[in-house]
Amino acid sequence: MLIDHDLGGGVKDCWASDNPAQIRSLSLQATRQWGLDLYDYEPAEARAILERALAQRPCPATPDQVEDIRDYLGLLLQRVALLPPSGTAGTAGGGEATGTAPAKRRAAGTGRARATTGRTVHRVKITLRGSKPPIWRRLEVPSGTSLARLHEVIQEAFGWYGHHLWVFETPAGDYGITDPELGHRSAATKRLEGVAPQAGDRIRYTYDFGDDWEHDIAVEDVLDAEPGVAYPKCITGRRAGPPEDCGGIWGYTELLEVLADPDHEEHEHKLEWLSLESADEFDPAEFNLDQVNDALSGLAKVIVRR
Secondary structure, eight states: OEEEGGGTSEEEEOOOOSOHHHHHHHHHHHHHHTTOOOOOOOHHHHHHHHHHHHTSOOOOOSHHHHHHHHHHHHHHHHHHHHSOOTTSTTOBTTTBOOSOOOSOEEOTTSSOEEOOOSOEEEEEEEEETTOSSOOEEEEEEETTOBHHHHHHHHHHHHTOOOOSOEEEEETTEEEESOBTTTTEEEGGGOBHHHHSOSTTOEEEEEEOTTTOEEEEEEEEEEEEOOTTOEESEEEEEESOOOOTTSOHHHHHHHHHHHHHOTTSTTHHHHHHHTTOSSGGGOOTTOOOHHHHHHHHGGGOEESSOO
């Protein structure tokens, strides 16, 4: 089955084969030629992906694809119904795949390629763009984390509430909530290691298209996961995250100036808006590592057992 996210995320083509191993081998050759990643999904996650696509309008683009949709769509629906539903055993982390990671990946900091088994973690530094002094978090997240899950990780790490739209800008395209008009593909279909595979790679995450909180994400290293350690986890960071809906980085700067001046005409109003008794209750320089990791704990899992 071929899903085209540029045409709305529906079924573009589907067909049956009595030699799936050959189809997979040819697909692997093609994806390697173009520098793309091929994943083997657990059956439950495959079903979830297929059902999302089948819920959209089919989007065949050529006459042979129109014929394939006509001849095989019914069979596809029957086959999908035989797969275990999402959330059953074999599916990790509420939809995170536990299948095969890309066959080869350049080792961080070296010129050698090394095999990966889905047991590596990306160490990333995420900095709120334009913040002075800088507001940042250093995290370790599984390399196979989907961008949809990475969105959740960033929300927890910075204390955002998730009330607004968001998007990742990557060399492979823009990923967020699927929106053909904006050119945003589904963030659930792309993994961190697929858009930023090695140390030195950078992508950007923007949250709230009104306030435009831009986060620069820099891959510092790719490491073997430690036995018994749950990921994602925060290693360190600096300064408190800004309050939601305060007007972006410039609005936050103005907010801090108002809070620091008891005589400012907006001082009492801002205290009330933040539900504070006094400005001393909000310290922009504070960073609480334990608090951040506690927020991340609901997303964390051990990927290498002792």
